[in-house]
Amino acid sequence: MSATTQRRLKRESSSEQVAGHIRRLIMAGELITGDRLRQDEIADQLGVSRIPVREAIITLDREGWVNFESHRGAFVASFAADDIRDHYDLRGLIFGLVARRVAETATADDIKALALLLRAMRAATELDEFAAVNERVIGRLLKLAASPRLTAALLVTPAVVHEGFFEFVPTGRAIQETGIAALLKAVRARSADAADAALRTMLRRQGDAVLAAFTASGVVAAAGTR
Amino acid sequence: MSATTQRRLKRESSSEQVAGHIRRLIMAGELITGDRLRQDEIADQLGVSRIPVREAIITLDREGWVNFESHRGAFVASFAADDIRDHYDLRGLIFGLVARRVAETATADDIKALALLLRAMRAATELDEFAAVNERVIGRLLKLAASPRLTAALLVTPAVVHEGFFEFVPTGRAIQETGIAALLKAVRARSADAADAALRTMLRRQGDAVLAAFTASGVVAAAGTR
DNA sequence: CCACCCGGTATTGTATACAATGTGCAACGG
DNA sequence: CCGTTGCACATTGTATACAATACCGGGTGG
Structure with missing residues (x-):
């Protein structure tokens, strides 16, 4: 945990700041699907050189926020309803796998710790506090059940909305x-299927909620049938 | 299809060449888990500057090949048996989802095209030819059933072995x-469950095969129980 | 009138140079 | 003798400068 704290305290590099900046622009709807990201422009606006901008763009490309084409530039990716649904379906699959393993391998102490965290979630008064506890829950699950590689996969496909x-x-x-x-209940019952289903539905519902929020804010054009 | 061809012909940038080089080193076992990647060293060896090396490292970090820590350097990630299993489990989940959708939405023409491709796979005499047809199959499936975002997710978690x-x-x-x-049969029967299962088992078996190959070549230390 | 070619210009890709950070060792004090 | 502090070095992070490539307009020939 201290390592986590340290990492958090370490001020982020220029690249990471730039990446966060662009993510916010996209989330806010100021950059829409197909818009081009000019490296010079972004560098000037943020007062950095093009190097960190390029590195941020590479990161965002790998994360699916933009498409980076050689010698042509970066264009913000599609955020149609289908894309958001797919994104959360995918996260649901991965978290479902994690949940399955947790149900199979968690010790009594692990379950107790999860229960405590759930109580903390419910007790949180501020949304910031809630988000922090939530991150601890996620971290715990990943630690229990996911190899570094699986964890990396989840980090590479981060929640559409970060902060x-x-x-x-x-x-x-x-x-x-x-x-x-629901997950906790399933883990207590040692039901891998139920645990899987619990997180899959959770992510599915989050996807619907995100879609609704984006639609309300105008980032997503309208409801699109698959 | 012409677009694909063009992309393929376009000679890859230095960054991409460097990334490929490092992937090969890891696959070949010349770089093992925990080894540090020094930017200078790689740049000298390949006769490029550190900029493309850095960009390659960022890519590999996002893909899970290395862990890149700020101001500390990049270290090659864990490739224990568990990691490889997780990797293929994950790909199985995603491809299973794709297969499910293909089974639900494919037209008669789509099915016919898949059948033709399967025949071409079986008819291929050279492994190169087989690999090319295989890529067309994958591309077809993704085009039929996956949003750009889901496709990106699959490209971000590429097969452990590329070329x-x-x-x-x-x-x-x-x-x-x-x-x-098996997939084709399931799609013909319009069974989403069977299609899902077909690709999940396929990827599971590929994972086992890759693990065996890596174990044989000494890249993976030994069989590890979860 | 349309298709093609060909420079000029804008933008991206990479090399070089410098700044900032982390690491290891040695000297010092307890 | 062990822990700590501070400096020198190695390495990474970023800025600047230059090279390579793609887009866009006019011009030319059919």
């Missing part, structure tokens, strides 16, 4: 709490 | 052929 998720998605907190509660 | 997969994994071709055949 301020629970501010942005009003029903997000409730969905998360009931999802984790 | 020369079928040379490296002796049983790979047979696994792939029977897997695609």
